[in-house]
Amino acid sequence: MDVSCPALTLTHRFADELPEMAIPWRAEEAPDPRVLVADEQLAAELGLDPEWLTAGLLTGVDLPAGAKPVAQAYAGHQFGGYSPRLGDGRALLLGEIDGRDLHLKGSGRTPFARGGDGLAAVGPMLREHIVSRGMHALGIPTTRSLAVVATGRTVYREEPLPGAVLARVAASHLRVGSFQYARATGDLGLLRRLADHAISRHHPATAGDYLAFFDAVVAAQASLIAQWMLVGFVHGVMNTDNMTISGETIDYGPCAFMEAVDPATVYSSIDTGGRYAYGNQPGIGQWNLARLAEALLPLIHDDEQQAIPLAVQALERFGPAFDAAWSAGMRAKLGLSADAEQQSLVDELAVLLRGARVDHTTFFRTLSAAARGDAEPARALFADPAGFDSWLPRWRALSPDAAAMDRVNPLYIPRNHLVEEALSAAVGGDLAPARRLLEAVSDPFRERPGLTRYAEPAPGDFGPYRTFCGT
Structure with missing residues (x-):
């Protein structure tokens, strides 16, 4: 059924313009949905009254006007290995509001599920809520979590866990993998429509110039990864399906914040070779962008032999752009x-x-x-x-300039031991630690009484630390 939310009317531009990449689907029923945490500030930015954020709406069961839920198709290189058909195995795009996607994660199996159950657990979804809230407060472009809703369903991983759905807001969910998928179909018209869709939403100044569009994505990602590095963020799963065209951070699975400075820092349990280590992130970012360039070659020039050097020249601008952003950021951190x-x-x-x-x-x-x-x-x-x-x-x-330094060097970040403490308590039904941590990281630069422990490194007996993707 539809819910009555006077200001919430979704459009469905992606589904309408790119039907070849959108499978209509519906979320699974949640036995006993309950909102655990919600970002009321984000709701206000979207023009929504927080009272409208009902569990039914946020799990995709009660759809708002204009909703046209679809599972999105994309491909991707995962740890260097190419998968031609990935897609939203446990996610749904409900539609767009104010030009931004409203998306669910953990809403049930879709045709892209590849044997998975399509569900998510409270812990990983709450991790994304906390870390994305912290990243937004740090001023780093990111997808954002509108809410985490407990479903009342048990999810089975290494052990039975309480299930949850994350409602996510993003400039879009277009990824490098989206272009890999479109290119692999051999349908040049689809590839062009996808590029035009992305240009219109994210880089309108490049309309009609696909090389300039690629340049814009290169610049956005160089800036983004430099910002990650400046706060010690380790993404942990920089597959091409987890690199956005908009330049927003996406997929807070095996992510963490580096404490002891070490370029070889790895927190992901599945990154056994250190491919996505802290210090490797700029190189991997450029590698991912090379895959985007390969997908875009037919649009850059009719003759691929002429398109390749043009794409290479644009790709080579990643390094200088990253270096400039990193150096400027370091100067700011040093005042x-x-x-x-x-x-x-x-x-x-x-x-x-x-x-x-x-x-x-x-x-x-x-x-x-x-x-x-x-x-x-x-x-x-x-x-x-x-x-x-x-x-x-x-x-x-x-x-x-000490005052300027305090405006860019955070006191409170989602420190790994505090995140784990909050998730463990939440799985047991206690949300107080998560709410306290959210209070700290939502205002990271201003020192406040009673938050001393949120500014301290992990105790010596914490670690070695490993994170998991949650699927």
């Missing part, structure tokens, strides 16, 4: 104005932090105290502070 001569200080600090395995978030936050004259909190993070002692006066000589 320095734009000056190319400061790059040596940035590079030297990176070596010091790696060598000492200093806690990434704590160091940059305490460094503002050093800018104000008290270097001891930052200095105490080094077992051997000699290198830091040498670096510090040269940095201070540049008059770093």
Whole structure:
């Protein structure tokens, strides 16, 4: 049945314009749905009264006006291996509201389920809600969780778990894998319509110029991955089906935040070779974009031999774009104005932090105290502070802006041990730790009383830490 939400009328542009990539489907009934957490700020941005966020609506059982739920088709390289038909095995696009997708995750099996049950558990869905809320507050482009709803159904993984559905909002769910799928069909008309759809939604200035469109996606992803790196975020599953055309972060499965600085940091239980380690993310991003370039070649030029060098030139702009975004971000974290001569200080600090395995978030936050004259909190993070002692006066000589540093260096992030604490409690029925963590990470730069433990690294007995995809 339809629910009466006066301001919630969904359009279905994706389903209408790209029917070859949209299988009409319906969510499974939820035996006993109950809203666990909801983002009321996001609801307000969408023009929705939080009272309209009913469990039936958020599980796709009670559909709003205009809803045309579909499972989206896409392909993808997963850990380097190509799968020609992936798609939404446990997700549904309900439609678009105010130009943004309203999407469900864990709503049941679809024709793309590939043997899976199509369901999700409370823990992984709550992880996505917490981490995406934190990423949004940090100013990093991301898909966002409108709500997590317990379904009242038991989900079987390594053990029986309470089931849940995540309601997600995104600029779109178009991925590199979407273009891989369209290209693999051999239907040039479909590929062109998909590109035009993506251009209209995300990069309208490139209309009619598919090479410029590719350039725009390269730039967006270079900026995004640099922003991940600047806060120590490790995505964990950078498959081509998890890289958006919009430049938003998507799929918070085996993700985590690096604590001790180490480029080899891996948290995903399935990334046994370290393909998606923290320090590998820029290279993998460029590799994924090469797969997008391959899909777009027929649109870039009628003659593939002429299209290839054009695409390669655009792809080669990823490195300089990433480097520029990273360097600008590091200067901001250090409170320095734009000056190319400061790059040596940035590079030297990176070596010091790696060598000492200093806690990434704590160091940059305490460094503002050093800018104000008290270097001891930052200095105490080094077992051997000699290198830091040498670096510090040269940095201070540049008059770093401590207040500006506090505006970009977070005090509160979704630290791994706190996320696990919140998820464990929620699975047992206690949502208080999750709500407290959400309170902290939703306002990450402003120090507040009573939140000291949310700014502290994991205790020594926590780890080694591994995350799981939840499927």
